Amino acid sequence: MNKEIKIDNEIQLLAQELERKFSKQQISQWAIDTGFMKRKAKVKPMYFLLLCTLLGESFGQKSLTQLCAQLGATFNIGITTEGLNQRFNTQAVEFLKRMYQSLVTQQLEGSLSFIENRWFNRLRILDSSSFDLPGDYQDYKGPNGSGIKIQLEYELMKGNFLNLHIQHGKESDSKYPQVIQETIQPGDLCLRDLGYFSIDNLLDIQNRGGYFLSRLKNDVNLYVENDAGKWEKIDVSEIAATLNRGEAIQLHNVRISARSKDPLLARVVITKLTEEQQSKRQAHLNKKKKKGKSTLSAQKNISVNIHATNITQNQVKKEEIFLLYSIRWQIEILFKTWKSLFEIHKVKKMKKERFECHLYGTLIRLLLSSTLAFYCRRLLYIKEQMEVSEYKSISIVKESLPRLVSVMYDKKGSLVEIAKRIYRSIKINGRKCRRQHKQTVFDILGIAFKQEAS
Structure with a gap:
């Protein structure tokens, strides 16, 4: 790709799409459709x-x-606390939900991609984040009273939120893949953690033409077929004893678990942890044990990582499987911004509808911020070969969001100019700090996909 790409054209495209989504006409239409705007009121849909x-x-x-004061200072309107409290109703929740759903289903992608030729169509990372709620909300049952869980599937190559669902805090992660299985396309690579492991889910990905890379529990039963056609159990600890630190071994056509009907046969890669990695894992397990959580299964074969995949050796070598799986940390960084920057989990006691307005409003903010940040991050990588910190770039965009209000409300300035300022600020202050011996996501993708590029 020509590095002298027209950045202005890309930013112009971004600004035009934002203007369309946040136009007064579109917002008013959503307000009418959801019943939020039935008559003229002080708090117009745009203000809300x-x-x-x-x-x-x-x-x-x-x-x-404080919220009434903010409305008065920003939009010069006077409203009582009771009047505003009445505006936090089911129609208001549906109004914000409609905006949020529009942003999720029609995300900005741009015309540029990190890697033009690769084995995989999309790189899908699935994880969840949860937090307790102060109120007694019947719809949000958590482990400690009221709680909420947000399921997010993130597409790494384009920075999109493929799936985002809100659940009550007690919902099991293992059931969620069934909710999104229809969205899997041929060539998709799905990275799944232990909490989502299910033989049926992995078989479904494979049957749809997708690829899976899943971590397995350390006490999982693995079997290989011998020359007599019988399945013999693999002794993982015996294999681990033969490996050097950082070394990997792969086994083909391994049956995962003792299940004989519709079994999952996969390529299994066993990687011996470095001393540092094993120490970190042990420290993590010690913390869990202090909290009263069981660690017996995780303690078994603690010196290794076990991954199951249907990716072939020609696509990704065994030495790179653990590295490729490790890019799941990208979604952890996103969750970190949700709580540390956007404080989605900090909620005082309030009625349910007001909380849900906070929830969907915050999701809109963080979705907009991460989209803008990734857009600029991608442009800078292609244009400047510059690796940008995910956390820093989202933080920079977040600080620029209030400036959008004057453009949308007062029509002062332009979205193009704001987008250019964000791009420039990320270029100056968003560079990723390289830690010694730590590979970035770009390093890993370059390693994992280098065979295809050659």
């Missing part, structure tokens, strides 16, 4: 949307008095 999203700093912790 901005209050819950771009002006939503610490929204979940502010009092009604």
